[in-house]
Amino acid sequence: MGMEAVIKTNNLSKVYKRLFKPKTHALDSLTITVPKGSVYGFLGPNGAGKTTTIKILMDLIKASSGSATVLGRPSYDVEVKGLIGFLPDSPAFSPQLTAFEFLNICAKLLKIPSDLRVNRIETVLETVKMSRHSRDKIGSFSRGMLQRIGVAQAILNEPKLLILDEPLLGLDPYGRQEFKQIILGEQAKGTSVFFSSHILSDVEEICDHIAILDKGKMLCAGRIDELLTASGTKAIIAPENDEALKELVTIAIATSRRDDGSWVLTFDNSNEIKIKLEDATKKFPQAIEISASHEKLEEFFFRIIKGDGAV
Ligand SMILES: Nc1ncnc2c1ncn2[C@@H]1O[C@H](COP(=O)(O)OP(=O)(O)OP(=O)(O)O)[C@@H](O)[C@H]1O
Ligand SMILES: [Mg+2]
Numbered sequence: 001m002g003m004e005a006v007i008k009t010n011n012l013s014k015v016y017k018r019l020f021k022p023k024t025h026a027l028d029s030l031t032i033t034v035p036k037g038s039v040y041g042f043l044g045p046n047g048a049g050k051t052t053t054i055k056i057l058m059d060l061i062k063a064s065s066g067s068a069t070v071l072g073r074p075s076y077d078v079e080v081k082g083l084i085g086f087l088p089d090s091p092a093f094s095p096q097l098t099a100f101e102f103l104n105i106c107a108k109l110l111k112i113p114s115d116l117r118v119n120r121i122e123t124v125l126e127t128v129k130m131s132r133h134s135r136d137k138i139g140s141f142s143r144g145m146l147q148r149i150g151v152a153q154a155i156l157n158e159p160k161l162l163i164l165d166e167p168l169l170g171l172d173p174y175g176r177q178e179f180k181q182i183i184l185g186e187q188a189k190g191t192s193v194f195f196s197s198h199i200l201s202d203v204e205e206i207c208d209h210i211a212i213l214d215k216g217k218m219l220c221a222g223r224i225d226e227l228l229t230a231s232g233t234k235a236i237i238a239p240e241n242d243e244a245l246k247e248l249v250t251i252a253i254a255t256s257r258r259d260d261g262s263w264v265l266t267f268d269n270s271n272e273i274k275i276k277l278e279d280a281t282k283k284f285p286q287a288i289e290i291s292a293s294h295e296k297l298e299e300f301f302f303r304i305i306k307g308d309g310a311v
Contacts, residue, residue, distance in 0.1 A: 004036040005069075006038075006161050006194075007161070014061070025216055030053060030218055036192055042213070043212045048213040049215075050213060057070055082110065085157060086164075087150045087165060096137060106153050107120060124156050128178070144170045144172055155186065158191075227300060228296075232267055234266055236262055236265075237288055238287045241286075243287075247280050247284075248265055249263075
């Protein structure tokens with residue numbers, strides 16, 4: 001019963017033990033559920049345990065205790081590997097291969113039938129805007145270009161689930177925009193996406209769920225729209241409604257003018273303001289549109305971590 005999950009962890013813990021060095025409790029009883037069809041942002045400061053979790057999910061390292069399932073199977077089940085697209089945190093590519101040659105090797109490893117291979121490779125290169133560089137050597141690529149090849153490799157097999165460790169790292173604003181489009185495109189095709197990132201504005205734009213981790217412990221998880229609390233009231237004043245604007249601008253805590261000439265005013269949630277807003281909307285019903293204003297993910301993140309998030 002309940003929703004279908006593509007990733008489930010149950011009290012997952014990881015202690016790194018190294019000879020003559022103190023143990024590191026990298027992950028402490030992590031329990032999360034990633035619903036099918038979601039775009040899930042996995043957040044937390046450096047050293048929080050994100051990569052450790054992802055490595056356990058991909059069975060690259062073993063958990064010290066607890067368990068994880070991926071697409072309904074134990075994370076160590078090899079059968080499930082072909083259904084997952086994975087971008088590791090520091091992918092290593094052979095520099096002497098061209099982008100095409102590299103993806104062709106990946107396609108063979110993924111057992112994509114030979115008659116489909118070239119087509120698939122061209123499609124993913126197109127998706128990550130790297131078609132022009134298909135015959136260029138990977139050794140000549142910039143960091144952002146490598147990241148694009150990493151994403152191309154992850155979506156090559158039309159996976160049911162994408163697990164990406166900091167896919168936005170090294171991308172320029174165009175690259176980030178394109179990445180967001182790729183992810184939303186994958187979601188539209190029914191793919192679930194789980195990725196770690198430090199770029200909170202991008203996470204806020206495309207994720208429907210998040211979890212925040214700090215020092216190996218989960219601080220919160222859930223639907224982003226439920227986690228970000230309504231922090232005030234927002235009014236949009238249609239362009240050229242100076243009377244309405246004049247009436248409200250003096251009681252607003254923040255104002256901004258948008259390109260179309262409309263204004264966005266933010267108010268606190270006091271009763272006094274509520275009454276004034278009601279009066280104004282009655283007076284200028286065509287000009288004013290009221291809605292709840294939510295705190296930004298970045299504000300939420302700092303509030304949850306409380307500034308002591310560093311390693
Ligand atoms: N192989 C390892 N041996 C010992 N300690 C490790 C190892 N890998 C990670 N750690 C430690 O585990 C903790 C979690 O690291 P992890 O790489 O999972 O963090 P992260 O959330 O991915 O951070 P970042 O945002 O910097 O990528 C850190 O304290 C780190 O030093
Ligand atoms: Mg990491």
